[in-house]
Amino acid sequence: MDLSVTVPMGAGGVTFKNPVMSAAGTFGNIVEYLDVFDITRLGAVVANSFLPWQGEPNRCRRFAHTESGYLSAFGINNMTLDRFIAEALPRLPAEDVPVFVNIKAPTRVQLVDMTRACVESGRIAGVEVNGNFPYAGRDEPSYWDNPQQNEEMFRALSAAAEGKVLLWSKAATSAKMIIEDFVSASERGGADGTVLFNAIPGARIDIERRAFVCGSTGFGGYSGSGVKPFALWRCVQAARVATRPVIASGGITTAEDVVEFIMAGAHLVQIGAASMSRPDYFPRLLDDLYALMERLGVRSLDEIRGCARAEAAPET
Amino acid sequence: MRFLSETEVLACHELRRAGARRWLRLEVAGLAAASPGETVLFSEDRHSPRCRIATVDRFSGDRAVLVAKFEADDLAPAAGNGLTVWSNENPAVSVGAGSLIVTTSAFLYRVAPFALRGATVLVEEAGTDLWQDLRRRVERGLAWTSVFLALEPVRLQAFAAEFPDANPYLFANMDMSCGIGACRSCHVTVSDNKDGEASCRVGPWFALQRVNLVRLQFASAPFI
Numbered sequence: 001m002d003l004s005v006t007v008p009m010g011a012g013g014v015t016f017k018n019p020v021m022s023a024a025g026t027f028g029n030i031v032e033y034l035d036v037f038d039i040t041r042l043g044a045v046v047a048n049s050f051l052p053w054q055g056e057p058n059r060c061r062r063f064a065h066t067e068s069g070y071l072s073a074f075g076i077n078n079m080t081l082d083r084f085i086a087e088a089l090p091r092l093p094a095e096d097v098p099v100f101v102n103i104k105a106p107t108r109v110q111l112v113d114m115t116r117a118c119v120e121s122g123r124i125a126g127v128e129v130n131g132n133f134p135y136a137g138r139d140e141p142s143y144w145d146n147p148q149q150n151e152e153m154f155r156a157l158s159a160a161a162e163g164k165v166l167l168w169s170k171a172a173t174s175a176k177m178i179i180e181d182f183v184s185a186s187e188r189g190g191a192d193g194t195v196l197f198n199a200i201p202g203a204r205i206d207i208e209r210r211a212f213v214c215g216s217t218g219f220g221g222y223s224g225s226g227v228k229p230f231a232l233w234r235c236v237q238a239a240r241v242a243t244r245p246v247i248a249s250g251g252i253t254t255a256e257d258v259v260e261f262i263m264a265g266a267h268l269v270q271i272g273a274a275s276m277s278r279p280d281y282f283p284r285l286l287d288d289l290y291a292l293m294e295r296l297g298v299r300s301l302d303e304i305r306g307c308a309r310a311e312a313a314p315e316t
Numbered sequence: 317m318r319f320l321s322e323t324e325v326l327a328c329h330e331l332r333r334a335g336a337r338r339w340l341r342l343e344v345a346g347l348a349a350a351s352p353g354e355t356v357l358f359s360e361d362r363h364s365p366r367c368r369i370a371t372v373d374r375f376s377g378d379r380a381v382l383v384a385k386f387e388a389d390d391l392a393p394a395a396g397n398g399l400t401v402w403s404n405e406n407p408a409v410s411v412g413a414g415s416l417i418v419t420t421s422a423f424l425y426r427v428a429p430f431a432l433r434g435a436t437v438l439v440e441e442a443g444t445d446l447w448q449d450l451r452r453r454v455e456r457g458l459a460w461t462s463v464f465l466a467l468e469p470v471r472l473q474a475f476a477a478e479f480p481d482a483n484p485y486l487f488a489n490m491d492m493s494c495g496i497g498a499c500r501s502c503h504v505t506v507s508d509n510k511d512g513e514a515s516c517r518v519g520p521w522f523a524l525q526r527v528n529l530v531r532l533q534f535a536s537a538p539f540i
């Protein structure tokens with residue numbers, strides 16, 4: 001059985017040994033997991049979001065369990081990208097598992113600089129540009145709400161990537177642009193793929209204290225299995241227009257969920273919320289996934305990618 | 317982080333309830349090794365939304381009693397359920413003989429087991445002055461090699477004022493989600509590490525003089 005996925009990059013391609021990736025914001029700086037499980041079993045790993053400056057967690061309750069998932073308001077809790085490259089990256093087995101980083105910045109110039117730094121590191125396989133950030137500084141347009149501006153931004157980032165790192169756009173689930181327009185605009189600009197889902201806004205209220213439970217503004221990002229049906233629908237919409245790989249995310253918890261998203265058209269899947277349910281989540285999921293593929297008689301993901309079809313009775 | 321055991325819940329009892337929170341006592345079988353006061357992570361199979369942190373209250377043979385805090389919508393493990401248990405004991409901070417733990421009844425469930433390791437546990441009693449009580453005990457010969465405070469922030473500051481040379485550790489029982497130090501929901505801001513430190517990974521004890529108490533106060537329910 002071969003669960004590998006090869007995606008094009010420049011004149012060549014990058015091969016993932018299976019479609020399962022961690023998701024930004026839930027996997028720390030990756031190094032935290034080195035003594036927890038063998039991370040080279042994953043298709044790829046994604047570190048937390050990086051900004052050009054050192055971040056700091058929110059000064060509030062940053063996590064709350066809620067229906068079918070959780071709310072998080074971790075804040076800008078990153079080290080700088082430069083420090084990640086200098087201190088964490090050398091400790092990672094980048095030869096055995098592709099390492100991705102997720103970047104955020106208020107201006108296009110900063111994003112370009114960060115992309116260049118990733119290329120120069122020589123050990124980063126891909127860059128996700130995070131749309132869940134208000135890219136609308138005083139002098140900057142909002143690249144996530146306007147297809148033309150989004151395309152222009154990715155044109156600049158693509159030039160900086162030089163075909164040496166994969167360049168993915170990561171959609172903000174709450175962005176005004178519909179996902180089909182977002183995928184098409186990013187691809188026209190030169191993005192090598194699109195990550196389809198991010199946490200959605202959410203809140204929870206403690207009725208005894210009459211107070212919001214999580215987040216300095218009372219709100220956080222909701223993630224978890226509750227968003228899966230919407231994320232799956234979004235994956236189908238995106239896959240219909242995409243000419244490059246789509247990377248699904250949103251509520252994926254079980255091996256069966258992974259297969260559903262592949263059947264909806266995804267090349268790869270990212271898993272965040274569920275991975276925090278237990279330290280050995282990923283190795284257990286991969287064991288389940290290989291067993292499930294065996295049971296389904298699937299030898300290659302290419303056999304099932306995008307195979308799901310609607311069934312309805314014919315008109316009589 | 318160290319995998320300990322797959323265990324089975326034998327019984328689950330509610331110890332205390334405060335608002336939406338419950339403190340549960342879990343009796344489990346199959347725990348390979350643990351010591352009283354040890355912090356462990358546990359997770360139920362599949363339906364567990366996150367791992368939780370617990371204190372080993374008792375350990376004998378392969379039977380153990382764990383005490384843990386649950387939120388209103390956390391499902392309490394039922395008898396017969398499986399629990400996977402990991403250790404996140406931090407050997408850098410050792411609580412045992414010679415240690416003095418000062419606490420209130422609200423925190424007692426987390427620190428009482430340290431008495432089995434030889435620590436002295438001083439609990440504030442209703443209607444008494446904690447510092448007066450402590451001063452009186454010191455006059456009678458109470459001494460310590462290290463002091464651990466499981467108290468609210470205002471009490472922490474009061475202790476530091478009363479005993480400025482004590483260099484105490486504080487207890488940060490943070491709500492957390494991943495148990496690995498990756499999500500940083502239980503992040504503690506400290507003066508000598510600009511990345512901060514994760515309570516789930518290196519806690520729950522932190523040197524008081526390193527911790528930004530104002531930030532901690534507003535973090536993920538650290539003092540309950």
